[in-house]
Amino acid sequence: MASSETAISAEGVERRFGDLAAVDGVSLEVKTGEIYGFLGPNGAGKSTLTRVLCTLLKPSAGRASVAGYDVETQPGEVRLRAGVALQEAALDDKQTGAEMLALQGRFYGLTAKATKARVDQLITLVDIGDALDRRIGTYSGGMKRRLDLALALVHDPQVLFLDEPTTGLDPVSRAKVWQEVRRLNDDLGMTVFLTTQYLEEADELADRVGIINQGKLVAEGTPTELKRLIGTDVVIVTVEGDPVLTREALDPLPMVEHIEVNGPSLTLSVSDGPSAISPIAVALAQVTEIDVIELSLRRPSLDDVFLSVTGERIADSSAFMASASASQNPQEPK
Numbered sequence: 001m002a003s004s005e006t007a008i009s010a011e012g013v014e015r016r017f018g019d020l021a022a023v024d025g026v027s028l029e030v031k032t033g034e035i036y037g038f039l040g041p042n043g044a045g046k047s048t049l050t051r052v053l054c055t056l057l058k059p060s061a062g063r064a065s066v067a068g069y070d071v072e073t074q075p076g077e078v079r080l081r082a083g084v085a086l087q088e089a090a091l092d093d094k095q096t097g098a099e100m101l102a103l104q105g106r107f108y109g110l111t112a113k114a115t116k117a118r119v120d121q122l123i124t125l126v127d128i129g130d131a132l133d134r135r136i137g138t139y140s141g142g143m144k145r146r147l148d149l150a151l152a153l154v155h156d157p158q159v160l161f162l163d164e165p166t167t168g169l170d171p172v173s174r175a176k177v178w179q180e181v182r183r184l185n186d187d188l189g190m191t192v193f194l195t196t197q198y199l200e201e202a203d204e205l206a207d208r209v210g211i212i213n214q215g216k217l218v219a220e221g222t223p224t225e226l227k228r229l230i231g232t233d234v235v236i237v238t239v240e241g242d243p244v245l246t247r248e249a250l251d252p253l254p255m256v257e258h259i260e261v262n263g264p265s266l267t268l269s270v271s272d273g274p275s276a277i278s279p280i281a282v283a284l285a286q287v288t289e290i291d292v293i294e295l296s297l298r299r300p301s302l303d304d305v306f307l308s309v310t311g312e313r314i315a316d317s318s319a320f321m322a323s324a325s326a327s328q329n330p331q332e333p334k
């Protein structure tokens, strides 16, 4: 039984679409005041679980509660206490931001005065003040996300669900969203359940991270705990020449536990990074057919954790960010 310390609880939640188990027996608990990062690649089941927790989809099996109320049997109670900003914001381009916020206030039964007071607080928080009286059709992607966040907050929810809040945003807008999420959590103690496919986002924001792959929770812990799971350092070697020859030169070294080849780059898991660098450099120098362009040591990232628990790397989020940045909407203010 979930206690009042528990903001979100899922026990064996399953959601099927025909033969596909989009969410396949997920159990997790999010404590009140926590930021929980739900991390996984495209199609892992993040949105589906979020929709189940927000009462927008019924679970096929298992149970879940939000703010102490069962999502299936007490959906109205859950909706009063949960704020939801989904990936596709349902915004009406013909309305102004102010009109949509007023409508949302009425929807939750707030008086016009209470809605106005709340909106005055929110516009500073989500930084859309100047644009409030403009039609939403003129907003940039980042502004739409921030308005959607304000809409999710009108009724002062205890638990905020954010489904990939920064997917497709340029780095400046992404940093703003991160700042807002932190402020909501720090200043208001709001519990945040945030799905993301960006490892750096989970690392940056989340107190605890659950990694989901193919509908299953495959690892869970603080970012530091998860990285410690790996227990090794990472050495990156980039060469001009044949990476297979490079691999053959490095394979026999006793401190090298695993090698992954990605084009011209090799990612080595090594037991003790600082002392491994020098024997690796010596072994590379023996291979006259290659030129070493990069030899670097880093601590494990959540991407390395994902690789170790799933056998695959999560989609390259930095490439995704770069393309999002390239298509940045010029209407983004400041």
Ligand SMILES: Nc1ncnc2c1ncn2[C@@H]1O[C@H](COP(=O)(O)OP(=O)(O)OP(=O)(O)O)[C@@H](O)[C@H]1O
Pocket: 017, 020, 022, 040, 041, 042, 043, 044, 045, 046, 047, 048, 049, 197
């Ligand atoms: N309404 C639906 N009908 C059929 N299949 C669905 C439906 N919604 C989701 N799925 C499937 O369930 C799986 C999980 O989808 P989901 O959207 O939850 O993943 P996700 O982790 O949120 O991915 P993304 O980052 O792409 O949003 C996918 O294979 C998806 O195609």
